[in-house]
Amino acid sequence: MFDAWKGAIASMNGAMQHVATSLPGARAAAYLGAPGTEANLRALAISTGVFLGIHLLFSLPPATAFFKWYFGRNPDMRRHKGRLGEAVAIAPCRIAGFVHHVHQIVLSAAILTGAHASVISTNPFMYATELTRTNLAISTGYFLYDMGVVAYHYKIEGPAFLIHSLACSSSFALMLLYDRWHYWASGFLLYEVSSPIIVARWFMKEGGVHTEYGAAGRVLYALNGACALVAFLGCRIVWGTYFTLQLFDKLGMAERGEVVNDAPSWAGPFGRVSTGTLLALNFFWTYKLVVHTSKPARKSGSLEANGKKQS
Numbered sequence: 001m002f003d004a005w006k007g008a009i010a011s012m013n014g015a016m017q018h019v020a021t022s023l024p025g026a027r028a029a030a031y032l033g034a035p036g037t038e039a040n041l042r043a044l045a046i047s048t049g050v051f052l053g054i055h056l057l058f059s060l061p062p063a064t065a066f067f068k069w070y071f072g073r074n075p076d077m078r079r080h081k082g083r084l085g086e087a088v089a090i091a092p093c094r095i096a097g098f099v100h101h102v103h104q105i106v107l108s109a110a111i112l113t114g115a116h117a118s119v120i121s122t123n124p125f126m127y128a129t130e131l132t133r134t135n136l137a138i139s140t141g142y143f144l145y146d147m148g149v150v151a152y153h154y155k156i157e158g159p160a161f162l163i164h165s166l167a168c169s170s171s172f173a174l175m176l177l178y179d180r181w182h183y184w185a186s187g188f189l190l191y192e193v194s195s196p197i198i199v200a201r202w203f204m205k206e207g208g209v210h211t212e213y214g215a216a217g218r219v220l221y222a223l224n225g226a227c228a229l230v231a232f233l234g235c236r237i238v239w240g241t242y243f244t245l246q247l248f249d250k251l252g253m254a255e256r257g258e259v260v261n262d263a264p265s266w267a268g269p270f271g272r273v274s275t276g277t278l279l280a281l282n283f284f285w286t287y288k289l290v291v292h293t294s295k296p297a298r299k300s301g302s303l304e305a306n307g308k309k310q311s
Contacts, residue, residue: 040176040177063092075208105189124181125183125262128180146165147169164281181271184271187246191278248272
């Protein structure tokens, strides 16, 4: 039985590796060139450009016309002045985020579970390959794009999301610039396992699926909420707490000279603060999600239906 279980895990890992190496980001690794600041900056520019391109594509009239039609079916959008415009403006950001999250979840999981995972565990700060470097560049570009979007839509997104964007973009940019800590980047990207579900929930909520589509809509919305809560607890609380504590432990080992970490001396304190901040935000958002999903779907015109972005 144990051998069969190990064989199944090995087969799943092999399948994941195959899928990961077929992703656009993995295929781009060969083009991006050898490690170095120039190659990293080129990768960053490409990544940022891709997410800006996705945003612009879904900001064009064909897409915005669809968004206006879809969101406009929700009576709340007509009752509350400006809300339809907000939803249409935010939708391209959500789609760009969805593309990033799905791509990076698979790529990061493959990196962590691949054949070189044992090497990473003994050399967590210095390990780097073309694939891990590309993975880091893709997310750095996305987080820089996201920071600009959140700052521009600050009144909609709020301070918590701005803090999140600043912590992620600065941390990932520094990891890319110094070409270190790739293992930690891949691990913390698994926070995003919950994000595609949350994006789907946003589109359902803004489109009034839970209030305007009868029992089927309410059931679908409730199922999404249950999945979002399980994913949030699993990846952001359980995994997030474990991985953050693992980072703190390895930083302590590096400070004692037990593992190699030649990053600048301020990188350790900065890493503790940024990852601790992100973990605190995850607990805050989990609390909000528990409160939000535990409430029954309200009718159109309610305070909940008129609320801002939920995570």
